[in-house]
Amino acid sequence: MKRKFDLYAMTWRLPIIFWQLLFFVGPLLFMVAISFFVVKNYRMTEAFEMVNWQKMLSRGYFWDSYWYTIFIAGISTTVAMLLAFPASFALAFRASDNLRRWAIFLLIIPFFTSYLVRTFSWYVILAESGVVNAMLGQIGLGPFKMLNTHFGTVIGYLTLTLPLVVILQTVTMANVDKTLIEAARNLGCKPLATIWRVVLPLSKTGLIVAALFCFILSFGDFVAPFYLGGSQEPTLPILILDTTKSGQQWPRAAVVAIMMMATLFTIAFAAIALAYRKGGAR
Amino acid sequence: MKPKHLITRRMTPTRRDVLRIGGGMALSAPFVGRAWASTTEINMLAWYGHGEPDMVGAFEEANNVKFVPKYYAGGDNMLALIAQSPPGTYDIILSDAEFVQQLNAAGYIEELNAADYPFDDMLHEDFTKFPGHWADDKLYSMMVRGGHLGVSYNTTAASAEEAASYEVFWKEDLKGKVGHFDWHLPTLGMMSLKNGNGAGLWDLDDAAWSAVQETTLSLRPQVGGFFDYGGTFNGLKNGEMLAMCGIGDWITGVLERDGAPVASTIPKEGGIQFTESYSIGKDSEKADICTKFIQYMLSPEGQVKSAQMVAYPGFCITKAGRAMLQEVDPAEAKRSHQMEGMANDPIALINEGRIHYRDIPQQQSLEDWNDFWSEYKNA
Numbered sequence: 001m002k003r004k005f006d007l008y009a010m011t012w013r014l015p016i017i018f019w020q021l022l023f024f025v026g027p028l029l030f031m032v033a034i035s036f037f038v039v040k041n042y043r044m045t046e047a048f049e050m051v052n053w054q055k056m057l058s059r060g061y062f063w064d065s066y067w068y069t070i071f072i073a074g075i076s077t078t079v080a081m082l083l084a085f086p087a088s089f090a091l092a093f094r095a096s097d098n099l100r101r102w103a104i105f106l107l108i109i110p111f112f113t114s115y116l117v118r119t120f121s122w123y124v125i126l127a128e129s130g131v132v133n134a135m136l137g138q139i140g141l142g143p144f145k146m147l148n149t150h151f152g153t154v155i156g157y158l159t160l161t162l163p164l165v166v167i168l169q170t171v172t173m174a175n176v177d178k179t180l181i182e183a184a185r186n187l188g189c190k191p192l193a194t195i196w197r198v199v200l201p202l203s204k205t206g207l208i209v210a211a212l213f214c215f216i217l218s219f220g221d222f223v224a225p226f227y228l229g230g231s232q233e234p235t236l237p238i239l240i241l242d243t244t245k246s247g248q249q250w251p252r253a254a255v256v257a258i259m260m261m262a263t264l265f266t267i268a269f270a271a272i273a274l275a276y277r278k279g280g281a282r
Numbered sequence: 283m284k285p286k287h288l289i290t291r292r293m294t295p296t297r298r299d300v301l302r303i304g305g306g307m308a309l310s311a312p313f314v315g316r317a318w319a320s321t322t323e324i325n326m327l328a329w330y331g332h333g334e335p336d337m338v339g340a341f342e343e344a345n346n347v348k349f350v351p352k353y354y355a356g357g358d359n360m361l362a363l364i365a366q367s368p369p370g371t372y373d374i375i376l377s378d379a380e381f382v383q384q385l386n387a388a389g390y391i392e393e394l395n396a397a398d399y400p401f402d403d404m405l406h407e408d409f410t411k412f413p414g415h416w417a418d419d420k421l422y423s424m425m426v427r428g429g430h431l432g433v434s435y436n437t438t439a440a441s442a443e444e445a446a447s448y449e450v451f452w453k454e455d456l457k458g459k460v461g462h463f464d465w466h467l468p469t470l471g472m473m474s475l476k477n478g479n480g481a482g483l484w485d486l487d488d489a490a491w492s493a494v495q496e497t498t499l500s501l502r503p504q505v506g507g508f509f510d511y512g513g514t515f516n517g518l519k520n521g522e523m524l525a526m527c528g529i530g531d532w533i534t535g536v537l538e539r540d541g542a543p544v545a546s547t548i549p550k551e552g553g554i555q556f557t558e559s560y561s562i563g564k565d566s567e568k569a570d571i572c573t574k575f576i577q578y579m580l581s582p583e584g585q586v587k588s589a590q591m592v593a594y595p596g597f598c599i600t601k602a603g604r605a606m607l608q609e610v611d612p613a614e615a616k617r618s619h620q621m622e623g624m625a626n627d628p629i630a631l632i633n634e635g636r637i638h639y640r641d642i643p644q645q646q647s648l649e650d651w652n653d654f655w656s657e658y659k660n661a
Contacts, residue, residue, distance in 0.1 A: 041388060042361040059653070064660040127520040145458065147522050148507035230507020231464060234659050242659075245355075246466070246652035248362035 028261075035254035042248045056255040062239065066259065069235040072150060072225070073218035076157035080165045080214045081207070083158070088169035089195070093178070104170065107163040118159050119223050126152060126228070148230025156224020161214040168213065172206025173199065208275040216264055236260050324568055324575070326351045327363060328376035329558070330511070331593025340587075341578050347571055355510070356465060357381035358648070364390050370565035374572045379557035380641050382423040383414035391561040396421040398573055400580055403600045405629050413639065415559060423561040426579045427588045427596035430628055430637060431468050431530035432553035434546040439524035447549045448476040456525050457504055461517050463528035464508040466655035468554060471640065472527060473498045475551045481635075483552075485644040495654055501527070502661045518544050531618060532556070532594040538617060548631055555637050558596065582606035590614060597628045 038047045056062050091100050110118065125131045126146040136142040146152055176199060184194045200207070218224075222237035231238055236256055243253040326333045326349050333351025342348055354360045357378050364372065365388070377385060385391045399421075401410045415423045433445045439459070444450045451460050462469055474483040474494045486494060509517055514533055517523035519542055526533070530553070531546040538544060560576045562569050578584045585603025588596050590611060597620055598604040608615040619626040631637045643651055 041365065042358065043365040059656070061653075061656040061660040068660075123516055123520065127522055129521055145506075148517075226510075227513060230461075230509065230513070231659060232505070232507055234508075234656070239656065242464075242652070242656055245358060246655075247358055247649055248365075249649075 031254050031257060034251050035258055037251045039247060039249055039251060044248075044250055052249075052251040052255050056252050056259075061234075062256070065234050065236050065239045066263075068233050069219060069237075069260075070263070072153055072235065073157070073215050075150075076154050076161065076218040077211050077214045079154060080158055080161050081169075081211050084162060084165040084169050084210070088166050088173055089199075091166075091170045092173035092176070093181070100170065100174065104167055107167050110159075110163050115160055116223055116227075119156050119227050122152070122155060122159070122228055123147065126155065147228060148232065150229065153225045153229030153235075156228040157218040157221060160221060160224065161217050164217070165210045165214050168206060168210035169203075172203045172210070175206075176202045205275040208271050212268060212271045215267065219264060220260065320346065322347045322568060322571060324349050324373045324571060325371060325563075326374050326376070327360060327372040327563075328353060328374075329355070329593075331591055332376050334592065336590070336592045337587055338575075340583070341575060345571065345574065357384075361385070361388075364388075364563075370563065370567070372563040373566040373568045374575065375561045375563055376426075376558055377423070377561065379412055379414060379423075379425065379559050379639065382559055382561065383417075385561060386414075386417055386422045390564050391422055392564055392566065392569060394421045394424060394562065394573070394576075398577060399424050400600060400602075403602055405599055405601055405604060406632055408632065408639075409599050412557065412559070413641075423559040424576050424580070425557055425559045425599060426576065426584075427599060428555050428557045428628070429530055429532045429594075429596045430546070430548055430553045430555055430631065431472070431528065431532075431640075432546055432548040434518070434526040434529050434531075434534045434544065436518065436521065436524040437543045437545050442545075442547065445545070445547050445549070448472060448551055450549075451501055451504060451525055451527055453525075458506045459522075459524040460501070460504040461506055461514060461523035461526045462508045463514050463526065463533075464510055465528060466651045467640065467642070468528040468556075470494060470498065470651055470655070471554050471638075473501075475549075475554070475638070478551070480552060481638055483554075483638055484641040487645060491646060498654075498658055499661055502658065508659055518542065530554075530556075532596065535595040535618060536593075539614075548626060548636055550636075552636050552638055553631065554640050555632070556640050586610060589618065589620065 034044065035052055036048045036050070037044045038049055038051065039045070091103050095103065123130070127133070128143045128145060128147075130146075132146065133143040136144065146155070180202065181194055181198055184198045185191075189197065220237060222235075222241065225231065225235045226238055226241075229235075234242065236259070240253045240256050243249045243256065322345075324347055328351055330353045331337065333349045333353070338349045352363065352372070354363055357380065360375070360377055361381060361384060364375070364385070375385065375391065382391075404410050409425055412423075412425050415421060415425065433448060433450055435445050435450065439456065440450050440453065444453065450456070471483055474486060474490075477490070477493050477497055479486065479490060479494075482490075506523055507513070507517065509523075511533070514523075514526060514529060515537065518526060518534065519537055529546070531538075534542075534544045534546045560572075560579065562572045562576075566572060579588065580600055580603070582600070582602045582605070585598040585600055586607050589598055589603075589607050595614075595618060597618060598607055604615075604620055607620060615621055616624070619628065621627065622630075624630075628637070642648060
């Protein structure tokens with residue numbers, strides 16, 4: 001059946017379409033375009049040359065940073081999902097509605113403060129002369145090096161992502177039909193098996209979306225690997241900064257940024273496909 | 283307690299109040315605007331700290347001007363900011379000396395009148411004809427301060443004798459505790475000095491460049507991180523890093539003033555001098571007041587302010603400036619060795635040939651050095 005053009009509905013849709021065109025599609029196309037520009041005397045010059053792509057993709061350090069960024073963001077996502085799950089489960093199934101509301105409110109509070117400030121506060125906690133090592137020292141352990149390590153980077157990523165992951169997981173699981181869980185338990189399903197065979201399949205979409213958000217935020221974060229990881233090894237956002245700092249190579253930085261976006265698009269599409277895949281649990 | 287009718291009157295303005303206040307504001311507006319306009323704004327492009335009140339406050343007050351600083355980090359960044367701005371955007375530009383030549387070649391700066399500046403009061407002959415500041419006997423930039431880069435270390439982790447050589451960075455006890463200031467130029471310059479390149483540290487043929495890369499890579503297992511100014515500062519302060527490559531007193535001096543057990547020294551292989559110079563932006567309409575400001579920075583008062591600068595200290599380059607520093611702040615003069623006869627007196631170090639002015643690579647491009655730096659960070 002042919003749908004009638006609805007001017008009223010379109011009027012409401014237009015602002016978001018314009019917004020996306022202006023602030024997402026436009027800059028994205030511009031970024032693709034400048035990846036073919038060249039820099040002469042610290043000034044970008046319009047051109048259509050492959051030199052930036054050839055230069056960046058042929059460098060070993062680009063690929064080292066690329067795989068390291070995927071690896072460390074993957075670790076961060078796994079840790080965040082595992083740490084968040086017990087808390088989210090308790091909030092979704094054990095806590096009262098009132099307590100859950102308060103918990104979600106408290107989880108939102110960290111976002112009121114600057115992420116950079118929260119990251120810097122870890123210096124006091126993780127330093128060799130910091131709070132954690134002082135406590136471990138009381139029982140004869142340490143000091144352990146935590147700043148300027150992969151561990152420091154992951155702590156920074158979790159500072160950014162963990163509250164969000166807990167919120168997304170909680171909201172997802174709170175919407176699971178509790179009668180299905182009770183039915184499983186009444187039919188003799190053990191607690192862990194109930195989680196595995198009922199809760200997880202029913203919350204699959206939300207959990208995958210939570211993991212995806214966590215990965216996206218970690219993958220693109222500059223602050224944690226720079227300030228808590230000591231830039232060793234550099235992630236792709238740090239490589240972008242290094243590239244622009246030396247010789248103002250914005251076109252080469254655009255190549256790195258496009259590679260990052262392409263990677264995230266691929267992972268996001270795969271994750272969404274997995275989340276909405278039909279064929280349920282057996 | 284006030285009578286109730288008075289409180290009500292305060293809270294509820296009458297029509298007469300509104301007319302009186304509104305009328306007063308309307309009538310005074312043109313004068314406010316004029317008073318505002320009479321303060322001349324000077325657009326400054328500089329490293330962080332140069333446009334802060336401790337540096338420009340007194341000059342602003344005395345001359346009814348207001349500096350509007352735009353801060354950059356690194357010469358490349360500075361050149362890009364100028365290249366991307368219309369002519370006349372920046373009235374005064376503070377740059378590292380090695381980038382002055384490029385500023386001039388691109389036509390971004392005005393010629394200066396040499397007679398305006400105290401060349402006869404310079405502490406060292408080199409400062410009167412600083413490389414790149416003159417072209418065809420015309421002056422384009424005026425050096426105002428400098429600082430030395432060498433071995434920066436925690437005095438509880440290494441002795442002064444150990445810090446007298448770049449070898450200290452390879453010390454077993456410092457494994458994982460050596461930090462890098464995240465800029466290739468000073469670190470690779472130091473590695474070149476360690477390899478014995480001396481005055482030719484920037485002029486490396488293929489073999490010497492390979493050797494510098496090899497030396498640098500051998501340091502990688504010792505390295506605990508790569509930091510910006512804030513990270514370097516924090517790393518040294520909280521003891522996460524016990525030695526730093528690529529910096530000098532411009533960072534440890536700030537910590538030292540606060541009592542931290544850190545110091546910077548110029549090792550036997552030699553050190554590097556960073557030099558900061560002022561230029562006047564091309565087509566600036568405020569060249570006269572900018573000239574006056576550069577003169578102020580070279581005056582004894584300006585030189586003392588530079589030596590005491592909150593963000594990062596630099597040494598005096600004029601005799602009168604040094605004399606005044608010794609008089610008004612002998613502790614800082616002593617701390618920074620700006621006293622005749624002291625070991626590590628910056629001027630004596632230059633005279634002894636232990637200091638080399640920072641430059642850009644002569645036989646490789648900056649891009650080559652940056653590429654290697656990225657590889658090194660990933661190694």
